[in-house]
Amino acid sequence: xxxxxxxxxxxxxxxxxxxxxxxxxxxxxxxxxxxxxxxxxxxxxxxxxxxxxxxxxxxxxxxxxxxxxxxxxxxxxxxxxxxxxxxxxxxxxxxxxxxxxxxxxxxxxxxxxxxxxxxxxxxxxxxxxxxxxxxxxxxxxxx
Numbered sequence: 356x357x358x359x360x361x362x363x364x365x366x367x368x369x370x371x372x373x374x375x376x377x378x379x380x381x382x383x384x385x386x387x388x389x390x391x392x393x394x395x396x397x398x399x400x401x402x403x404x405x406x407x408x409x410x411x412x413x414x415x416x417x418x419x420x421x422x423x424x425x426x427x428x429x430x431x432x433x434x435x436x437x438x439x440x441x442x443x444x445x446x447x448x449x450x451x452x453x454x455x456x457x458x459x460x461x462x463x464x465x466x467x468x469x470x471x472x473x474x475x476x477x478x479x480x481x482x483x484x485x486x487x488x489x490x491x492x493x494x495x496x497x498x
Contacts, residue, residue, distance in 0.1 A: 361458035369420035372463030390434040396447025445481035
């Protein structure tokens with residue numbers, strides 16, 4: 356049984372799909388009276404040859420996205436905190452959710468199909484297959 360005070364972990368990167376997830380996470384948080392923890396993993400692959408400057412740029416993008424999500428949740432009257440983790444995105448989100456005993460993880464999709472997600476390794480695909488915590492994947496709003 357899930358603790359009634361268990362938070363909702365939101366993986367948010369500022370994309371259209373994650374904005375849909377932001378709205379869904381707010382709905383769920385209000386329904387349960389739960390806090391939302393905005394999580395953003397920003398480590399790059401050591402095999403990919405990325406530089407430290409690129410990683411810092413990704414972290415800065417995460418800080419910007421987290422500020423957007425925090426403002427949205429605060430305006431909705433939902434308690435919110437942020438965790439930027441120096442891990443690959445899916446692993447970082449799972450670690451944050453596990454550490455806080457989260458009720459669920461909420462993320463958005465970019466609308467790619469399951470085959471593309473499996474081949475390219477999308478964050479929602481990895482979360483659904485790796486997370487011991489329930490994952491809600493929210494599709495982007497239709498334009």
